[in-house]
Amino acid sequence: MDEFGVYALFGVDGPAQRLLSTDGSVRVCVAVPAYVRQVVLFSSGPWGDRICASAELNDADGIPITIGKLTPYNRCLSWEQWEEETWTDSVTLNITLEGGSLTKADRSEVILAVKEYTPKDTAAPLAAQEINRKRKRGQGAEGVSNENSATKREEEENVCPNGTVEKTTPVRKARGQTKAGQKLFSSVGDATNMKGTANGAVEAQGIVGRTPPRSAVRTKSRQAKTPTQTTPLVSPSGRWGQTLCPIDPQTAILIGGQGARMQFCKDPMWKLCTEDMSWVAAETLAEGPTPEARIGHTAVYDPNSKRIFVFGGSKNKKWFNDVHILDTQSWKWTMVEAQGKVPPLAYHSCSLFRGELFVLGGVFPRPNPEPDGCSDSLYIFDPHLSIWYEPIVTGVQPSPRSGHSACVMQERKIYVFGGWDTPVCYNDMYMLDLGLMEFSAVKTTGKAPSPRSWHGSAVLSDTKFLIHGGYNGNNALSDAFIFDIDTNSWTEVSLPQLSVPRAGHSLITMDIAPRHTFSEDDDVDTNTSRTLLVFGGGDNEGNFYSDLTTVAMEELLCAI
Template identity: 80%
Template sequence: MDDFGIYAIFGVNGPPQRLLSAEGSCRVAVAVPPSVRQVVLFSSGPWGERICVNAELNDTDNMPITIGKLTPYNKCLSWEQWEEETWTRSVILNVTLEGGNLVKSEQPELILAVTEFTPKDTVAPLAARELNGKRKREHLLEEEEDKYHLTKRGEENMCPNGTVEKTTPVRKGRDQIKGGQKLFSDGAIKKTGEAQGIVGRTPPQSAARTKSRQAKTPTQTAPLVSPSGRWGQTLCPIDAQTAILIGGQGARMQFCKDPMWKLCTEDMSWFAAETLAEGPTPEARIGHTAIYDPDSRRIFVFGGSKNKKWFNDVHILDTQSWKWTMIEAQGKVPPLAYHSCSMFQGELFVLGGVFPCPNPEPDGCSDSLYIFDPNLSIWYQPIVTGDKPSPRSGHSACVIQERKIYVFGGWDTPVCYNDMYMLDLGLMEFAAVETTGKAPCPRSWHGSVVISDTKFLIHGGYNGDRALSDTFIFDTDTNSWTEVTLPHLSLPRAGHSIITMEADAHRCISEEKNPGSISRTLLVFGGGDNEGNFYSDLTTVSVEELLAAISRA
């Protein structure tokens, strides 16, 4: 007998209520009263051939506030009103089951969470006549509510350790401070139009929503064929032609309801991958790191944040068995976001980042180095000597020839950096790097990637005022910067992902010219422009073209 069901609990004192059953509809809409401040959704019974349950909390205009997904391996979701701060009035919980043999109904069934009365008719949630009356009453409250959100919205997901009132002097070194500038420009908070599948705000903005509801993105009904626009995600190569996209935040500062994708570079195609892997998937987040260990063929996801929640958990995705596991690690590491993570000899080197202090307000940056040993499942802090970087977040770290880690940029409000440090992995000694050539201006949330044995690239980022579009290459042999001009990378963006992959389309040509050589391609995904747009495009540039641009510069 199939006892499968989807249940919900509304409020801390509410009893479980059955929303979907084995013989019923595959869709349901629940009107959640304003008095309910917590919602828990869970499944019970065998899943059988059922794939997943999609859940959305929508406002009275049927715009998504937050989303989630139940799977056979992740059987519970919860929301809290003070966590999802746009949840300010009555909301609708829409639940849809995919897979199995449930009956498809034309309209979702309406169920009231508080059973004070039972509706006589089965109608769509909050019919138009009800919404019209609500809108009239809500119109007078709209501007006051927007003012509240503009000043009270949690800011750790836009500027991890800053406030609107602070200013940002930028400086080249630790002791040289230049003129100040406003951290968030007034022009950055504006109404947004429609972009390429991505309407919203980029990381540094402090507004929770615009005054115009036209900027909202309609609820996604058709299956996505590529990731939605986002920033703060990770894109992690796992083999010569495959990369995994994890996490991110997009329009209306909502965490992406399509948090995991698989990219095949043979034809540059995307595949939704959230339901491919077994085990407990990581909770939605931004500012985390994901790094692949080619020896064990595992992806390690660490840290990040979600609204006012901070993480110091370690999730591992085995790319052979496609199974998630969460590690119960020994040792102490603080919750961190916007840190850097590098792999060296099978261990994770986590440097810097922002942490909640006092919890959950983000006002502290770290200058500590933590190492995670996967074999022992333990965190420890090594003894490090030399001149280490000052506390910072949003910086980059590149491992060169498995001997040195180069750390660039980042910020610790109100200071933005463009200094360079090097960690000698043999001596465990930091040293400031004296560079030559035109250096990038101070920035954080930039993209960075190694493009040769002695060179790495810096692109874009946020300078405390605007998103950047410039590109620089650093040569570790000469400690010199070279700025290169690339039309492909002319779009300002911050919080994006940059990786390098093999380019099969050019392999034959490369092997004809240089037998045994394989051409590589730079891939740039996502990010935002600080003007209201989030990107979902995938830009490619030949690494050979990048290296050739150095000689032309």
């Protein structure tokens, strides 16, 4: 096959079928037969100047079930019915080719039918049959299946802290969604902490896909939900659970996240240029195998090797313990074949110290009937040896938790704050002395932040770091606090830029050029060129933010 083409396999016994070719249309729609339980999409031949092929599996209402992209460096995608929660018998596959020499005729859409063939076994595997039975709605005794489906779905991802029934303003449901509502955080917690509702669904403080609850007075801050159209985006779609990683004073890299209707963002990677605060889609800029879509992962930049390390996270029922490295000089992805053992983790913290990654806590999957649980372990990854190990740690360790924050201060201490482990939400503080490898509980003074998880944190100076927003088990939060490690004291700050309730968002600080020019005689602190940036997150009522907010460091510190 010397010519370029996009092909698909519908089922394990089906023949490969060409959907797009060099001289054909760049957009195709295929109805997936009801007996098909697997779809494999791949390309063959030289890509030339083509950029990517965007693929969507849509339900009967045109709502994406799952999304993905073929690129010159990622030439194969696969989906299985039992991995996608809303796969039904009326699924369509839509593919759009971007880039290349496109004529007007090329832009038309072609509707294809899957070639007829007789499968060796048209019956769905047992797991798929059981899932389909659970999804059927409403007739007689089958009404119980909605409860089973909702419970199963909530046990597959993260449950929010405090397993009480949430009392919030009702949210418009997406088609096919259970009455439990679309929430930001889905469950990994103990099912005994979940309380059933009268309609048979189970509410457990969250299903991944919704963000923490917004106040009615904040509606003006709502951003557009993740778009499903294929028109090019000029900025990232709304999302939560992403990472935003600064690599130099002019650039930060956005990776991953999840948006509306529990859909993983099909624009998973962006480059932020701080000179004019503009975004550039960056998924196709880097060579090599890109990390699979995910949330709850971490991304840490090493200024010495000029590499970004992406670790862990989750996607639906998949959990990751892989390490992906992006070399920001060659713009090439590599996946590490690491030695040693580290469990799949999501919503952990990851800190860089002397070239090594310190991974603490997080949620990890456990097989049924045990629910997924939180970790209190510390793992270290050595990039030079590509090995994981558990260090010997003394002192009083933090209890198991996830959704917490960790700030490296003065290159010798890691401060760990908050997080949750069902049904408890925390606002305690621990410090890890990186010289002694000793944990200690920090006794603080002043008004401390209330218990929370999925909050944002950022180092402001050698002695101060910021905690903002988060989720307390019932609502998204909009308050902000600064902690001083010299005095072990909290101070609440109030700024209009930080007044929007949000959780699962990103906070970073960057040394970008100040907006004002000062003379040499002006008494200006050296932090005036440092800026706090806030991106994304959501309000737990189905709204996902795509705004980028900036706060001058001078203004922030003066608010203390």
